[in-house]
Amino acid sequence: MAAVTYFGESSGARVFQYGSGLVNIGKTIGSSSDYQLDIYTWDIVPSGEVGDNVFRSIDVSFNCSNGYSIGITPIVDGVALNEQTFNGAGTGEQQTQAFFAQRGTRLAARVRTLVRQGDIEMHNVSCSYWQIRANP
Numbered sequence: 001m002a003a004v005t006y007f008g009e010s011s012g013a014r015v016f017q018y019g020s021g022l023v024n025i026g027k028t029i030g031s032s033s034d035y036q037l038d039i040y041t042w043d044i045v046p047s048g049e050v051g052d053n054v055f056r057s058i059d060v061s062f063n064c065s066n067g068y069s070i071g072i073t074p075i076v077d078g079v080a081l082n083e084q085t086f087n088g089a090g091t092g093e094q095q096t097q098a099f100f101a102q103r104g105t106r107l108a109a110r111v112r113t114l115v116r117q118g119d120i121e122m123h124n125v126s127c128s129y130w131q132i133r134a135n136p
Contacts, residue, residue: 037070038112041125045106048135056128058098058109065091066118072098073110085114093123103132 006015047053058072069087073080084098098109107127113120 036113036116037120037122039110039122039125040075041109041111043106043108044127046129047105047131047133049105051105051135052103052132053105053107053129054132055102055104055107056099056130058100058111059095059124059126059128060098060109060111061093061095061123063093063121063123064118065120067091068094068120069114069117070096070120071110071112071114072096074098074100074102075108075110076102076104077106080110083110087114091118 008015045051055074055076058074060070060072062068062070067087067089069085071083071085073083075081081100081102084100086096086098088094107129109125109127111122111125
């Protein structure tokens with residue numbers, strides 16, 4: 001008799017069987033929608049807890065193997081702004097910039113793939129801003 005080991009998800013309701021491979025729930029391996037990228041960055045607070053900035057862009061660099069289709073959502077002081085979408089063809093190193101102008105103290109970003117055409121290797125998510133007032 002062979003033993004089968006199962007794992008439970010701590011923040012959801014899924015159960016996984018050990019040694020059965022990785023599959024998105026409801027998807028088949030090889031489907032172009034398998035394993036979508038969806039990341040949130042940590043907040044940055046460049047001027048201190050009560051400082052002010054004008055945040056200007058979220059800058060994302062990555063390597064892709066067959067084009068890309070991504071969405072970038074700036075999150076200023078915990079409020080998500082409009083998602084901006086980018087797509088392109090080709091392979092190799094790519095850069096995208098989601099431009100916006102929003103005053104605030106904290107900035108984070110959500111970066112996600114909209115359609116998976118190939119592999120995407122995330123390199124960096126950064127931002128640009130002007131400091132108005134630092135923490136007194």
